[in-house]
Amino acid sequence: MKNKKFSSTLILVLLVNIIFAQQIMSPDEFLGYELGSQFSRHHQVVDYYNYLAENENDRVKIVEYGTTNEGRKLRLVILSSAENMANLEAIQENHLKGLQSEETGNTAVVWLSYNVHGNESVSTEASMKTTHHLLTQRSDFLENTVVIIDPCINPDGRDRYVNLYKQKKHKLLQADGNSAEHYEGWQSGRTNHYIFDLNRDWAWITQKESQRRLVAYQQWMPHIHVDFHEQGVNSPYYFAPAVEPYHEIITDFQRSFQDQLGRNHAKYFDENGWLFFTDERFDLLYPSYGDTYPTYNGAIGMTYEQGGSGRAGLGIYNAEGELLTLKDRIAHHFTTGISTVEVAARNAEQLITQFNSYYKDSETANTSYIIHGNSARLAALQTLLEKHGIETQKASNQKVKGFDYLSGSEKMINVDAEAMVVSTKQTKGKLARVLLEPKAYLSDSLTYDITAWSLPYAYGLNAIETEQRIATSTAPTAKESKTALQKSYAYIIKWNSFESAKATAALMQKGVKLRNANRYFGFDNTNYDPGTMVVLQRDNTEIDNLNGLMNALQDNYHVEITSTNTGYTDRGKDFGSSYFQQRKQPQIAVLRGDGVSSYSFGEWWYFFEQDLNMPFTAIDTNYLSRISLESYDILIIPSGRISSLSDRQNEQIKTWTQAGGKLILQGSSLAFAKKLGLSLEKKKMEYDIDKRLPNDMREREMMKYQITGAIFKAEVDQTHPLGYGLDAHYFSLKLNADNYELLSSNNAIAIGKNHRAISGFAGEKVQKNTAKTLLFGSEGLGRGQVIYLVDNPLFRGFWYHGKLIAANALFQN
Numbered sequence: 001m002k003n004k005k006f007s008s009t010l011i012l013v014l015l016v017n018i019i020f021a022q023q024i025m026s027p028d029e030f031l032g033y034e035l036g037s038q039f040s041r042h043h044q045v046v047d048y049y050n051y052l053a054e055n056e057n058d059r060v061k062i063v064e065y066g067t068t069n070e071g072r073k074l075r076l077v078i079l080s081s082a083e084n085m086a087n088l089e090a091i092q093e094n095h096l097k098g099l100q101s102e103e104t105g106n107t108a109v110v111w112l113s114y115n116v117h118g119n120e121s122v123s124t125e126a127s128m129k130t131t132h133h134l135l136t137q138r139s140d141f142l143e144n145t146v147v148i149i150d151p152c153i154n155p156d157g158r159d160r161y162v163n164l165y166k167q168k169k170h171k172l173l174q175a176d177g178n179s180a181e182h183y184e185g186w187q188s189g190r191t192n193h194y195i196f197d198l199n200r201d202w203a204w205i206t207q208k209e210s211q212r213r214l215v216a217y218q219q220w221m222p223h224i225h226v227d228f229h230e231q232g233v234n235s236p237y238y239f240a241p242a243v244e245p246y247h248e249i250i251t252d253f254q255r256s257f258q259d260q261l262g263r264n265h266a267k268y269f270d271e272n273g274w275l276f277f278t279d280e281r282f283d284l285l286y287p288s289y290g291d292t293y294p295t296y297n298g299a300i301g302m303t304y305e306q307g308g309s310g311r312a313g314l315g316i317y318n319a320e321g322e323l324l325t326l327k328d329r330i331a332h333h334f335t336t337g338i339s340t341v342e343v344a345a346r347n348a349e350q351l352i353t354q355f356n357s358y359y360k361d362s363e364t365a366n367t368s369y370i371i372h373g374n375s376a377r378l379a380a381l382q383t384l385l386e387k388h389g390i391e392t393q394k395a396s397n398q399k400v401k402g403f404d405y406l407s408g409s410e411k412m413i414n415v416d417a418e419a420m421v422v423s424t425k426q427t428k429g430k431l432a433r434v435l436l437e438p439k440a441y442l443s444d445s446l447t448y449d450i451t452a453w454s455l456p457y458a459y460g461l462n463a464i465e466t467e468q469r470i471a472t473s474t475a476p477t478a479k480e481s482k483t484a485l486q487k488s489y490a491y492i493i494k495w496n497s498f499e500s501a502k503a504t505a506a507l508m509q510k511g512v513k514l515r516n517a518n519r520y521f522g523f524d525n526t527n528y529d530p531g532t533m534v535v536l537q538r539d540n541t542e543i544d545n546l547n548g549l550m551n552a553l554q555d556n557y558h559v560e561i562t563s564t565n566t567g568y569t570d571r572g573k574d575f576g577s578s579y580f581q582q583r584k585q586p587q588i589a590v591l592r593g594d595g596v597s598s599y600s601f602g603e604w605w606y607f608f609e610q611d612l613n614m615p616f617t618a619i620d621t622n623y624l625s626r627i628s629l630e631s632y633d634i635l636i637i638p639s640g641r642i643s644s645l646s647d648r649q650n651e652q653i654k655t656w657t658q659a660g661g662k663l664i665l666q667g668s669s670l671a672f673a674k675k676l677g678l679s680l681e682k683k684k685m686e687y688d689i690d691k692r693l694p695n696d697m698r699e700r701e702m703m704k705y706q707i708t709g710a711i712f713k714a715e716v717d718q719t720h721p722l723g724y725g726l727d728a729h730y731f732s733l734k735l736n737a738d739n740y741e742l743l744s745s746n747n748a749i750a751i752g753k754n755h756r757a758i759s760g761f762a763g764e765k766v767q768k769n770t771a772k773t774l775l776f777g778s779e780g781l782g783r784g785q786v787i788y789l790v791d792n793p794l795f796r797g798f799w800y801h802g803k804l805i806a807a808n809a810l811f812q813n
Helices: 002-023 027-031 042-055 082-086 088-100 122-136 155-168 208-218 252-272 292-296 326-346 348-364 375-387 429-436 498-509 546-556 598-612 647-658 667-675 695-705 764-770 802-811
Strands: 060-067 073-079 108-114 145-150 224-231 243-246 300-307 315-317 323-325 368-372 398-404 409-415 420-423 462-466 490-493 514-517 521-523 526-528 533-536 561-564 580-583 588-592 617-620 634-637 662-666 710-716 729-734 747-751 773-781 784-789
Touching (some): 027 042, 027 122, 042 155, 073 208, 082 088, 088 348, 108 122, 108 348, 224 326, 252 326, 252 348, 326 348, 409 462, 420 429, 490 498, 498 546, 498 598, 498 802, 598 802, 647 662, 647 667, 647 784, 667 784, 695 764
Parallel strands (some): 108 145, 224 300, 588 634
Antiparallel strands (some): 060 073, 368 462, 398 462, 490 561, 514 533, 747 773
């Protein structure tokens, strides 16, 4: 009897699927071409999903969660059975109760993210096929799942790639990898408008797309999240399980369920004779990926990687002589997408139970992070944490024993009521630990990305990690009241955080002239350090209502502004001293194009337009020698292969600098110092590799000479303009093993004898080589100046305190 009932149900499902299949146009039918025969532009993808929502409005819902920098729509497509969709809000509400360890419903939530890298273009195409198949052939999977599809996380990058490919493609399939259509050029489609990698931005949410996606993600908090990617042309398909290192908080269930999914995928790949690999290359550590961030939020977070990427086009021959087509790539991503939903539907109850357990475990956590320091930096970190749903509290006055981030040792310290407390005993406690702990445990030094990111270090704050129970203030935080500034002889802006730089840029945009103090001074009980900005009434007689402008400034920025009616200081230099030089908005140019890292340029681009809201001129290396640099005060050469500049361009930049320009060199572009005849020297490292070592051991032996994103403690000369506003120590994120000898003078920020990495992996040999090396400094050249940025102060836009160093390079002497 049971078998007859089952057979009847199955027949009914099949009949329903046949009816749906007849009613709903496939992507091929709607678009007018076979998927894989050409690339679909973003507007065509939007149109197809609109069509589905209009014709299947009881099973398909579209949620627009934002727009890109270039105005393209960011959308989620939500699929489920008609019954579930009718109760979608209740399902969503019940599911989110799991975060509070309450009993929830019986519907699993699966989120499939496509095309975070725009030139990994197959996945958006696969998303349409997957959606159509779920609605027409496997609607049974939707009975106990809600499937959320983000067809294209990065439509700006994808359309950039698709448009460029269409411009260069041949009429007939050209699968020769040497053909121009298989090369994108300097600004590839991988990144977003600002040339940021959105797959490194989940936790830092610097980019518009990431910020809007996070809001949508927190409204659902899926049980499974898959990030669809592509890798090199010659690589077979990759799917989970991931390789070590895994972060310690990842549960046994999260590990084992990856394996369960992988075995289901393998079944289909084996049937088709498709190659794949697992447990290699892709780890689960760095928290800002599309697999790790969901994992640290309780999901089964995974990356799926198809061979192809920006070089593959519609078809390309790989190293084995096999033709890899766009249709092949679609088929592979389609298969793992459907397989994922299948496994979720089959294990919905277990997914829900284990997800709830992940959050229930936080109730017994007892680690707290007490973070203290500059109030503006503290406020910036608090804003970031709260966007992730991490709760913060104010401390009460007390003594606390724990691990002190600044000294790197156990200490007893006095905590005041200005400190911020983050406890792991909260809903997002595990995520808080990942982001705030001083160092993540590494089970393996071979990693895919950086191994250190602790946010107190990134924000220039000190912290204590403690197991001690912390008393917090229950009183609501009073809104800081600021005394209105009266019209005065001068206004004084303390220079102690990146907020000071943002406020300075805002004044410059209004045409306000400022003077920066190159020596300390004081009035009454207040001392002002070098770097302080002074706005004199006499310098700004053409500015209407300067006093109103200054009051608006202190309301809009987290800065300390005071006023005085005299230029006669109680201590230090007076305002008429030569140590107070007038500053107006500098004219800035940044090199881009061949020879310059597109990522490095993008970080400066974002820094100027989104952080400082300042104009700059982007100059391409292709036409640099045909223009004059005379109208620019500052020229920035981001990291890159500076050897690609011609002799004429080298001489052009040298002459401009000698005439009084300020040249800023970053990262690998420091090699340009040699061409300028300056004294900067790269520190040599002696390699001592046993030549008899077996090949399978050489990679690990070489790790002794590598840095995979580690944090080092550096000493700051607070009297050097690059060190203005910083504390006595700066924590720098070193991304590679490049070290430079100390200069004879003007070593603004340097690593001293204490050369050990305080967080993250750095090989034994390279750590020794890091002792007594330069991080940030300067040299004179004629009447000009060359600024050296050895480490990247703008890395991925999230190393907040580094932005102050970049601002010092612009605004201070």
